[in-house]
Amino acid sequence: MTSIIRDIRMATHITIAATEQTRKSLQSQFHSHCHACGMPGSGGLDLHFVTDSDGNVATDWFCPGNCQSYEGILHGGVIATLLDSAMVHALFARGIVAHTAELRVRYRRPVRIENSVRVTACTQSHTGPLHLTSATLIQDGVPCATARAKFMAVPSSAALPEGLF
Numbered sequence: 001m002t003s004i005i006r007d008i009r010m011a012t013h014i015t016i017a018a019t020e021q022t023r024k025s026l027q028s029q030f031h032s033h034c035h036a037c038g039m040p041g042s043g044g045l046d047l048h049f050v051t052d053s054d055g056n057v058a059t060d061w062f063c064p065g066n067c068q069s070y071e072g073i074l075h076g077g078v079i080a081t082l083l084d085s086a087m088v089h090a091l092f093a094r095g096i097v098a099h100t101a102e103l104r105v106r107y108r109r110p111v112r113i114e115n116s117v118r119v120t121a122c123t124q125s126h127t128g129p130l131h132l133t134s135a136t137l138i139q140d141g142v143p144c145a146t147a148r149a150k151f152m153a154v155p156s157s158a159a160l161p162e163g164l165f
């Protein structure tokens with residue numbers, strides 16, 4: 001816990017080595033009721049990310065029929081949610097708690113429902129508290145959507161649970 005707090009304090013301005021332990025800890029502290037990666041069984045997307053040795057995060061997700069837009073195609077808003085969430089977790093893995101400030105999605109190919117996708121994300125760079133990230137959604141080996149985003153790190157005093165300062 002102490003090392004996680006130290007990581008959060010550092011992370012506002014410094015990119016640290018990404019770890020699965022850091023990602024999980026920040027998810028449980030700050031995201032336990034998230035529509036995308038929390039709330040299993042209550043209408044959330046129930047995403048489960050993992051962090052690899054390069055600090056990238058990934059999840060495999062089955063696109064359910066109730067998330068379609070046009071017939072047989074995954075809703076573009078859901079695609080944006082998947083990509084946004086993946087980038088949040090890439091930041092979590094580096095000890096960074098941040099809010100989406102800008103999200104640009106390129107919808108390259110329709111994503112079929114009732115099929116699986118893999119969503120990956122990584123951090124790119126940062127200028128002070130503004131972090132640049134990218135994410136990709138792949139189905140059957142084909143990149144169907146890509147995203148770039150800017151995230152603003154939450155000041156560490158605001159990010160930490162009350163009583164820790």
Ligand SMILES: CCCCCCCC(=O)SCCNC(=O)CCNC(=O)[C@H](O)C(C)(C)COP(=O)(O)OP(=O)(O)OC[C@H]1O[C@@H](n2cnc3c(N)ncnc32)[C@H](O)[C@@H]1OP(=O)(O)O
Pocket residue numbers: 069070073074075076077106107108109110111
């Ligand atoms: C009301 C209830 C319904 C709610 C529906 C909500 C809306 C949705 O969720 S729809 C589902 C989400 N969206 C999708 O699945 C779309 C996935 N993408 C696609 O199908 C295709 O990429 C599509 C249709 C956007 C474009 O395909 P296509 O027509 O083949 O274009 P493509 O060959 O890639 O590009 C044609 C030109 O447009 C340009 N272009 C394509 N995308 C962009 C872009 N984002 N910005 C600028 N230019 C672009 C290309 O550069 C190209 O230019 P040029 O001819 O000069 O080289």
